[in-house]
Amino acid sequence: MLDINKLHTHYKQSKQNKKPKIEKYTYDDFDFYMWEYEEQTKIKHNVLNKYLDAWITILGSKNSRINYYDGFSGCGAYYDHHNNKFSCGSPIIAQQTAISRRIYSKCHFYLNEDSESNINNLKKVLEYNKLDLSKITFTQERYNDNINKFLDYLEKNPAPTFFMIDPYGIDVDFNTIKRIMSIPRTEIFLNFMYNYLNRFITNLPSEAGINQLYGNTDWQKFRSYKEDLKEQGLVELYRNNLKTFSKYTYQYRMSFPNQNKTYYYLFHITQNIKGCSIMKDAFASCNMGNVEFLGPNQPNPDQMVLLSTSDSKVESLKLKIWELYKGQTKKYSELLDEFIDSSPYLERHIKQAIRKLEGEYAKFNHVKERTRTIAPEDTIEFFIKPKLEPKQMSLF
Ligand SMILES: C[S@@+](CC[C@H](N)C(=O)[O-])C[C@H]1O[C@@H](n2cnc3c(N)ncnc32)[C@H](O)[C@@H]1O
Numbered sequence: 001m002l003d004i005n006k007l008h009t010h011y012k013q014s015k016q017n018k019k020p021k022i023e024k025y026t027y028d029d030f031d032f033y034m035w036e037y038e039e040q041t042k043i044k045h046n047v048l049n050k051y052l053d054a055w056i057t058i059l060g061s062k063n064s065r066i067n068y069y070d071g072f073s074g075c076g077a078y079y080d081h082h083n084n085k086f087s088c089g090s091p092i093i094a095q096q097t098a099i100s101r102r103i104y105s106k107c108h109f110y111l112n113e114d115s116e117s118n119i120n121n122l123k124k125v126l127e128y129n130k131l132d133l134s135k136i137t138f139t140q141e142r143y144n145d146n147i148n149k150f151l152d153y154l155e156k157n158p159a160p161t162f163f164m165i166d167p168y169g170i171d172v173d174f175n176t177i178k179r180i181m182s183i184p185r186t187e188i189f190l191n192f193m194y195n196y197l198n199r200f201i202t203n204l205p206s207e208a209g210i211n212q213l214y215g216n217t218d219w220q221k222f223r224s225y226k227e228d229l230k231e232q233g234l235v236e237l238y239r240n241n242l243k244t245f246s247k248y249t250y251q252y253r254m255s256f257p258n259q260n261k262t263y264y265y266l267f268h269i270t271q272n273i274k275g276c277s278i279m280k281d282a283f284a285s286c287n288m289g290n291v292e293f294l295g296p297n298q299p300n301p302d303q304m305v306l307l308s309t310s311d312s313k314v315e316s317l318k319l320k321i322w323e324l325y326k327g328q329t330k331k332y333s334e335l336l337d338e339f340i341d342s343s344p345y346l347e348r349h350i351k352q353a354i355r356k357l358e359g360e361y362a363k364f365n366h367v368k369e370r371t372r373t374i375a376p377e378d379t380i381e382f383f384i385k386p387k388l389e390p391k392q393m394s395l396f
Contacts, residue, residue: 035077047282143172163189239267
């Protein structure tokens with residue numbers, strides 16, 4: 001907890017007639033500044049921490065070298081006025097995770113940020129946290145220039161690399177995303193700034209930038225759509241474009257903390273099904289079981305409902321799966337492949353749902369005998385009609 005008497009709030013004048021916004025905080029004992037810690041940023045960081053914990057452990061145990069690349073590293077520090085605490089940004093989270101998993105010696109961190117003051121601040125935060133600066137390559141460049149130089153290097157020196165791409169706007173070139181994903185064992189956590197895109201979508205000078213974001217001009221047809229359909233269309237189009245080269249792509253919707261309106265989508269882009277499944281678990285575990293942050297409509301954990309959301313999710317999924325596959329035989333791996341990034345269900349919901357189908361709706365063939373654990377190669381035969389258990393004759 002920080003001593004509130006040592007904390008200073010600095011404001012910036014926003015547009016006319018609007019009240020000034022908080023720009024940053026300073027604290028007498030720190031030689032760096034901090035940004036306001038908003039609720040959705042906190043969730044983003046918790047998810048990043050949880051996911052990297054698994055990614056670093058798995059990839060670090062199998063490889064002699066792994067990389068973390070942060071294209072928009074930020075200033076490194078946040079102040080949370082709800083609990084009066086100081087928290088760290090994405091580059092520090094990544095390093096602390098590697099240290100806690102004892103994989104630090106195998107990791108290298110590439111931190112890019114185009115603002116001189118933010119990068120200087122970030123260095124001070126890293127020093128404050130006693131992190132080893134020799135494990136870091138700092139660059140102060142525009143993201144798109146920097147990342148393409150890094151990719152030139154990575155293509156010649158391949159190693160598993162996690163890319164954090166977290167801009168303020170939409171300055172993210174689609175062809176660069178495609179290039180990243182063409183390199184084996186890469187994955188991306190990308191902030192798709194929907195709110196920003198929507199603000200500029202009818203602004204002619206932004207057209208070239210949006211074409212670059214999408215890699216084509218198909219987005220233009222959504223300009224005139226009504227709000228909900230426009231959002232759905234633009235997000236689906238971006239996902240479909242990503243799916244042309246990325247096997248698994250799931251987007252987590254993040255609302256503004258105090259408005260029922262989308263702020264941004266966090267896209268997880270990976271070629272690895274396990275990664276996709278672990279990221280969904282990570283998100284749900286940091287967000288009361290849900291895979292979207294609903295801002296003011298977030299469920300209240302104090303108002304517990306009798307039937308847990310998981311139970312109702314599994315019930316509806318069970319029938320959905322049977323309706324889709326009745327009369328067919330599927331491998332579990334094929335079924336998981338189809339559901340994991342196209343539905344909000346976690347892998348454990350998918351497993352629970354197909355277990356509930358066993359007997360009445362489907363028959364399992366386990367590759368390993370005498371087990372009920374579902375393995376990727378297990379096959380499931382979905383009946384055309386539910387097999388009803390013969391009813392016991394009643395004597396009365
Ligand atoms: C959302 S913040 C990053 C926050 C950070 N990822 C975290 O979670 O702590 C975006 C950062 O990108 C920087 N930035 C904006 N445009 C940039 C560009 N074209 N290239 C590199 N950095 C840029 C801004 O100065 C800002 O610090």
